[in-house]
Amino acid sequence: MPLLKDGRLVGEDAFQPVADDAALPESGAVLVTYARWQAEKEQLSGRNDPLGIVLPNTLDVLDFGAEAERFDLIVLTFPKFSDGRAYSQARLLRERFGYRGELRATGHVLQDQLWAMQRSGFDAFEIPRDDAAEAFAKAISTFSHVYQPTGDGRVSALKQRLAIQNKDGRRKQEAAE
Amino acid sequence: MYEYDDIDQTLVDERVAQFRDQVARRLSGEISEDEFKPLRLQNGLYLQLHAYMLRIAIPYGTLSSRQLRGLAQIGCTYDRGWGHFTTRQNLQYNWIKLEETADALADLAKIQMHAIQTSGNCIRNTTTDQFAGAAHDEIEDPRVWCEIIRQWSTFHPEFSFLPRKFKIAVTGSPNDRAAVRVHDIGLRMHKNAAGEIGFEVIVGGGLGRTPFIGKTIRDFLPKQDLLSYLEAILRVYNQFGRRDNLYKARIKILVHEIGIEAMREKVEAEFAASKDGALKLPQDAIDQIAAQFAPPAFEKLSGISAEYANAFRTDFEFGLWARRNTFKHKQPGYSIVTISLKKEGAPPGDASAEQMNAVADIADRYSFGEIRVTHEQNLVLAHVKQSDLPAVFKALKAYDLATPNVGLASDIIACPGLDYCALANARSIPIAQQIALRFKNWERAHDIGELKIKISGCINACGHHHVGHIGILGVDKAGEEFYQITLGGAADEQAAIGDLIGPALNTRDAVDAIDTLVETYLRLRNSSDERFLDTYRRVGLAPFKEAVYAVA
Numbered sequence: 001m002p003l004l005k006d007g008r009l010v011g012e013d014a015f016q017p018v019a020d021d022a023a024l025p026e027s028g029a030v031l032v033t034y035a036r037w038q039a040e041k042e043q044l045s046g047r048n049d050p051l052g053i054v055l056p057n058t059l060d061v062l063d064f065g066a067e068a069e070r071f072d073l074i075v076l077t078f079p080k081f082s083d084g085r086a087y088s089q090a091r092l093l094r095e096r097f098g099y100r101g102e103l104r105a106t107g108h109v110l111q112d113q114l115w116a117m118q119r120s121g122f123d124a125f126e127i128p129r130d131d132a133a134e135a136f137a138k139a140i141s142t143f144s145h146v147y148q149p150t151g152d153g154r155v156s157a158l159k160q161r162l163a164i165q166n167k168d169g170r171r172k173q174e175a176a177e
Numbered sequence: 178m179y180e181y182d183d184i185d186q187t188l189v190d191e192r193v194a195q196f197r198d199q200v201a202r203r204l205s206g207e208i209s210e211d212e213f214k215p216l217r218l219q220n221g222l223y224l225q226l227h228a229y230m231l232r233i234a235i236p237y238g239t240l241s242s243r244q245l246r247g248l249a250q251i252g253c254t255y256d257r258g259w260g261h262f263t264t265r266q267n268l269q270y271n272w273i274k275l276e277e278t279a280d281a282l283a284d285l286a287k288i289q290m291h292a293i294q295t296s297g298n299c300i301r302n303t304t305t306d307q308f309a310g311a312a313h314d315e316i317e318d319p320r321v322w323c324e325i326i327r328q329w330s331t332f333h334p335e336f337s338f339l340p341r342k343f344k345i346a347v348t349g350s351p352n353d354r355a356a357v358r359v360h361d362i363g364l365r366m367h368k369n370a371a372g373e374i375g376f377e378v379i380v381g382g383g384l385g386r387t388p389f390i391g392k393t394i395r396d397f398l399p400k401q402d403l404l405s406y407l408e409a410i411l412r413v414y415n416q417f418g419r420r421d422n423l424y425k426a427r428i429k430i431l432v433h434e435i436g437i438e439a440m441r442e443k444v445e446a447e448f449a450a451s452k453d454g455a456l457k458l459p460q461d462a463i464d465q466i467a468a469q470f471a472p473p474a475f476e477k478l479s480g481i482s483a484e485y486a487n488a489f490r491t492d493f494e495f496g497l498w499a500r501r502n503t504f505k506h507k508q509p510g511y512s513i514v515t516i517s518l519k520k521e522g523a524p525p526g527d528a529s530a531e532q533m534n535a536v537a538d539i540a541d542r543y544s545f546g547e548i549r550v551t552h553e554q555n556l557v558l559a560h561v562k563q564s565d566l567p568a569v570f571k572a573l574k575a576y577d578l579a580t581p582n583v584g585l586a587s588d589i590i591a592c593p594g595l596d597y598c599a600l601a602n603a604r605s606i607p608i609a610q611q612i613a614l615r616f617k618n619w620e621r622a623h624d625i626g627e628l629k630i631k632i633s634g635c636i637n638a639c640g641h642h643h644v645g646h647i648g649i650l651g652v653d654k655a656g657e658e659f660y661q662i663t664l665g666g667a668a669d670e671q672a673a674i675g676d677l678i679g680p681a682l683n684t685r686d687a688v689d690a691i692d693t694l695v696e697t698y699l700r701l702r703n704s705s706d707e708r709f710l711d712t713y714r715r716v717g718l719a720p721f722k723e724a725v726y727a728v729a
């Protein structure tokens with residue numbers, strides 16, 4: 001599955017997915033399920049290599065957020081593109097728990113959702129198409145402004161206008177002086 | 178009125194370009210119908226029985242005359258010269274071609290309009306009191322808050338794929354004309370003990386298959402916290418609302434299943450964590466939006482205008498109309514005029530392009546060029562000088578727009594029903610027409626007084642039948658159209674869900690039954706001041722039920 005990271009196709013995923021019943025490799029970056037993490041916290045925490053986790057979209061991330069920092073990769077799932085729970089999970093992880101590692105969207109990931117995913121804090125996408133990089137570039141440049149603040153730091157229209165008003169005000173004031 | 182700036186205009190234009198590209202990708206087969214469906218729905222495009230239907234957002238029901246003329250024009254170019262005003266303060270065109278939708282949307286963008294989020298599982302067009310900014314009983318103009326909500330909810334990245342659609346309504350008056358208790362979130366502005374104005378927040382109301390009156394989740398919310406609180410509610414809903422069953426996916430079911438206390442706990446926790454964040458509204462940002470809703474340049478008037486008093490005395494028809502179709506304005510010497518789109522026998526809420534142009538002209542001449550759409554499928558001229566009322570009456574009458582029936586039995590709400598809608602069990606429009614004709618006699622209709630009849634063609638309740646004083650619901654009985662009747666519903670500050678009177682009736686019997694119900698009321702009422710609803714609340718279901726089924 002092509003993996004897009006920071007807008008570019010990544011040749012190979014650095015993380016090796018490990019099934020719940022498979023043995024962990026001695027070393028190297030691995031991706032485990034939330035269930036496995038629950039069962040083998042100590043053992044997994046002892047590893048020196050990067051650790052990734054796949055969270056089910058039914059998980060209340062408030063119960064997980066405090067541990068987020070421990071991971072280098074968190075994968076959130078979209079079983080269907082119309083199931084939008086992971087958008088909230090993503091924002092909470094980024095904005096409430098300050099997670100800075102890779103946040104990856106997997107599942108039914110479509111071009112027309114990339115914009116919203118990126119605004120919600122995703123920086124990596126498993127997307128089943130060869131022209132993923134072009135599709136992504138097009139998707140995220142669809143809109144020049146945003147109406148609401150999210151963790152992506154873009155300034156909302158409401159505040160953009162305030163800044164314009166204040167600048168105009170200062171200019172008028174200076175002209176009057 | 179709110180005017181787009183460069184930011185709003187750019188976004189709407191970019192949305193059209195995006196949709197044009199999506200339609201092209203669909204037509205070329207790059208995306209499947211399944212994947213295209215939510216994209217078109219988020220642009221208001223429904224597949225109906227006979228054609229595509231395009232639903233246009235009229236944010237909080239406010240239109241300029243220029244926009245109304247534009248809508249008339251679009252109705253001529255892409256539809257058959259009509260538009261249909263809906264209970265959601267929206268406009269629908271019923272005969273649209275897929276290939277032409279991007280062009281129609283581009284034409285809309287030129288008049289600062291769009292179809293964004295008029296469908297799909299996202300936050301829909303926010304609705305409000307059609308008399309906002311004009312009503313004498315208003316605490317504060319709710320449109321300011323609707324506009325702030327409009328902006329926040331437009332293309333909200335987190336909330337574009339909710340479990341189900343989400344509707345917010347705001348009232349700025351204690352007399353609720355926006356039905357806030359039957360919305361996913363209702364906001365009621367009021368003053369607290371300290372004299373500050375804020376919101377009562379109501380959550381989990383709704384109609385449809387399982388109707389609920391919303392519950393208060395917070396008594397008083399300071400204004401600057403509005404968006405943080407809304408985001409907290411939506412975030413809880415997005416994560417925990419049911420997605421396993423379409424019919425249980427609305428927030429009302431979540432609130433019902435976990436209880437309002439548990440809901441409050443979750444929302445308040447979320448709110449506490451985010452209230453001092455980027456969503457907190459600075460006063461100068463509120464002021465900047467509020468400035469766009471500044472009152473128009475009213476004349477200072479006092480006393481009753483002679484023209485008005487004279488016409489009232491000498492012109493009987495005018496008097497009838499003025500009594501029924503005008504409402505008290507906060508500015509002395511002005512009135513609010515409701516334009517009935519319910520001429521007896523016509524489809525409720527339909528307006529021809531010619532009528533729309535006429536209303537636009539009348540608004541320009543007499544009401545600061547502003548028009549409102551009501552959730553009862555009528556139009557409003559919000560600021561008419563009383564001395565101009567006779568002229569306005571005459572001008573409206575020339576276009577069949579002066580039926581003096583606002584709030585009366587023939588002012589019926591009806592959904593599109595089986596004439597257009599793919600989900601319908603039964604027709605709504607013809608039965609509305611037949612009932613309205615029974616109350617064409619003005620003497621009888623005015624004697625009966627306020628009576629809200631609401632009709633839906635199926636359990637989805639687009640016609641608000643649950644909250645009609647008389648509600649009518651189309652059901653299918655072995656392939657035949659039948660109608661269930663409920664009594665005692667209300668959508669205002671004393672919101673209630675109607676009670677079913679008994680087995681469903683066929684079309685003829687249902688229309689007769691409405692007559693019987695009204696006759697029963699006239700017999701039982703204490704005085705002509707006691708409305709149908711009051712009598713029903715006093716005497717209960719039994720005498721009405723008896724009367725209807727004794728005959729049948």
Ligand code: HEM
Nearest residue numbers: 263264265341383384385386427592593598600637638639
């Ligand atoms: C003609 C095509 C239409 C279709 C296919 C349609 C579909 C639906 C569906 C499926 C529901 C139930 C949603 C639920 O309970 O979760 C619903 C509810 C509703 N719709 Fe429609 N609708 C249509 C037209 C309209 C029109 C014309 C109006 C306005 C007059 C409208 C306003 C509403 C309202 C007010 C509700 C119920 C209140 C609530 O959301 O709880 N709809 N619609």
Ligand code: SF4
Nearest residue numbers: 592598601634635639
């Ligand atoms: S109530 Fe039913 S029939 Fe009427 S418009 Fe809604 S879905 Fe269609």
